Amino acid sequence: MTSGRLVLILCCLGQVLVLTSAQLSKLSIHGEVELEKQLLRLLLRLRAEENFDTLVIYGEDCVFHSMLRHSLVPTVLASSGSTDFDWSFSSSTLILSCGANAEREQNYRTLMKLQMTRRLIYLHEDIEPETVCGHYSVREQHNVAMVQSSVDQLLTIYTCRCFQEPNYEERDLCENRPIFVEHFRDMRGGIIRTQTDKLIPRTMVYVDAKSGKEKIIGYVANLVNNFAQKVNATLDFHQRWKDDEQEASYTDIIRGVEKDRLDIGTTIVSSLQVSNLDLLSYPYLLTSYCLMVPVPARLPYNQIYAIIVDPLVLCIIFVLFYLLSALLIYSQQLSWQGLTLANVLVNDKSLRGLLGQSFPFPRNSNRKLKLVCFILCFASLMITTMYESYLGSFLTLPPPEPALRTFPDVSNSRHKLAISRFELNVLTAKNNSHLRQLRRDHILVIEEVDQFMLLRDSFNDSFIYTVTNDRWSSYQDQQRIFKKPMFYYSLDLCFNRFLYLQIPLRRHLPYRHHFEEHMQRQQEFGLVQFWKSQSFYDMVRLGLTPMRDYSQPPHIDPAILVEDISWILKLFGAAIGISCCCFILELWLGRSRMASPSSNIN
Structure with missing residues (x-):
């Protein structure tokens, strides 16, 4: 009897234990489902605040992994706490961490890409939110929020805050305030x-x-x-x-x-x-890195007489002279009997006619000769008028010297290139092709950057300087107070036309x-x-740049001096010398003919 009652009691107790465990299991499953629902509501709210299309889950298995079956967005799992690849996705991302120390990212490029990404951390342990916020603040990851579940599966939300004490705030899922803010x-x-x-x-x-x-x-x-x-x-x-x-x-x-x-x-x-x-x-800024070149100087007066005579035009004038000389010889007798080399090369009438001087006109001239003389007079009028106009305008305002167009031109000019050692090292390291075109003996290297800038600010036109376009703008404004500009920015002489300044x-x-x-x-x-x-005016206002005209006023002589026509005098002296030699040669040849014995006539 006693043993039967004992068996009955044990059976009833076993039944009670089975029912109790089943009930607890149902309650646990119900609690996990409720927790998942709250987390899903939280993720949907975060997505409404700022959209994300990729999830990254760090750490071992937790409640975040169980939500994967709902498949909100594509998800990347990093169970070890770090990724093995560079994060190259262009999508917006939300990071989920299964614990305060679950994220142990070691990939530098991924850290850079995901530094400002929002982070949601599930806290298993009884950890103070202040400690977690401080830990992530040291790593300069400030968009951090934490969730922690209580015994009754209620979700508590903490969000980190910078520049305030305490460094976190508690949020409720039903609150209207945002969880993540721009700190x-x-x-x-x-x-x-x-x-x-x-x-x-x-x-x-x-x-x-x-x-x-x-x-x-x-x-x-x-x-x-x-x-x-x-x-x-x-x-x-x-x-x-x-x-x-x-x-x-x-x-x-x-x-x-x-x-x-x-x-x-x-x-x-x-x-x-x-x-x-x-x-x-x-x-x-997007700028260029070119040369600041002195404005070409005006040509001296003694070179003006050479530049007004173009070689091609001079050849045409000579050809015209020879043709008119031949036509004059033919028109006088309507035959080629008087045509000799001397009469063509040194024809008195044709030469004086093209120079605009008077010459003897033959009597009883025919119509052909009159037409040739008319052409000769018209050509002389055109030539003398053209060159007198050139000469008058160039003497009034001489033209500038040829501008520098290429880097070899810089090496052949009288100006040296001034550059700082730092800039030269950068161009050499980049193996700049234009730098190789310059002769080393034509480059003045200044060791200190400050000394180079002082030389460039002095507007010393003995040198050519390297400068960026943004710095040149202030030089250009400064030259507006000059009587004449001293430098110009050459886009033909650039080491780099597209230079980013960051x-x-x-x-x-x-x-x-x-x-x-x-x-x-x-x-x-x-x-x-x-x-x-406003850069130049700020520099003047602060006393960093003087209101000074560095340009030299042009020296204008009241009259043409002897050295201004030195080239013409040299040509005149050479022509007189040749004429004297020819005259002496003719006298000697004439005397030789007169002294020679006459031939005997039998």
Whole structure:
């Protein structure tokens, strides 16, 4: 009896345990389903705030993996915590992590591409949200939200916040406030570490009269200043570079950005100088890199007489002279009996006629001779009028010397090319083909960039200088106060016609996209062009450039001097010498004929 009751009790107890386990299993499945529903609602809400078309899940199996059967969007699984390929998708992505330490991405290119991507982390453990936000903040990944489920499967949402204490906020799924916000639209006085190269006119330092603080101005400095004001940030220029606290040079700024000591470099870098595009922003300016050539000088007066006589025209005049000489000889007797080489080459009537001088006109001339003389007089009128016009206009305003069109012309000119050592090294490293066309003895290399810029700013027209088009614009404005321009920008002599100028940025700069958007808006509204047009006036206002006319006024003589007609006098002396020689030769030949014995007539 006792054993039967015991068996009955055990059977009832087993039945109760089976029913209880079944009930608990149903409750657990129901709780997981409810949790999945809440997570799906959260993902749909995130998709409504900002659309995404790719999911990346980091970590081992968790509730995010169970949602894959709903197939919202294409999904990439990274169970090991890191991908084995460069992230090259152009799609917008949402990252899901199965735990606070699930994401251990080691691929550099993937880190760069996914740095600003939104992250949703499922917390298994009892971890403080403040710790997780701090961990991701150190890695400069700021778009982070966390979800944590309670015992009754209620979903709690935490979202990280920058520039405030505490560094997270709790959100409810039914709230109307966004979960992810743009933290860097208002940095609340956060620090932007920067440094300027103080190269005018792009960055000019001055002391504000009201506040007594150092400020910067220029078409690069204004861009950084306006961005700091837009995002409510503070610019920090006081970066220590060396033990003696010297000013930061251009290379120091690039090195500081490369080593993450600077956020933004207040300078511009050309695409020739830096090959790592991760350190550069979207192109700020498109310019060219050409030569600043002295304006060709006016020809001296003694060379004007040579340039007004074109060789081809001179040949035509000689041919016309010989034809008219032959026609004059034929027209006088209507025969070729008097045609000799001497009469054709040195015909007195034809020569004096083409020079516009009088000559004896033969009596009883026929119509053919009159027609030839008429042609001779008309040709002399045209030739003398043409050359008198040329001579008068060129003596009034002499033409300039031939302009330099090619790099070999630069090597053959009297001007040397002045270039800094830094620019020469860059062109040599790029194996520039135009540089190879210049003779090394025709290049003046200046070691220090500052010394090169001082020489170029002095408008010393003994040299040709390298310059970018954006810097040339300020030189062009400066030359407007000169009596005459001294230099011109030669588009025929360019080392690079399409040169991008970019702003140095730190690799993992979290607000890079905001800065590049700001930069493009400044270009769109024409502010950059306006700043460039005001560069020279800002330089004058700050006392960095004097209002001085570097051009030399042209020296105009009141009258033509002897050296101005030296070339003509030399030709006249040579012609007189040849004439004397011919006259002496004729006298000697005539005397020889008279002295020779007469022949005997038998």
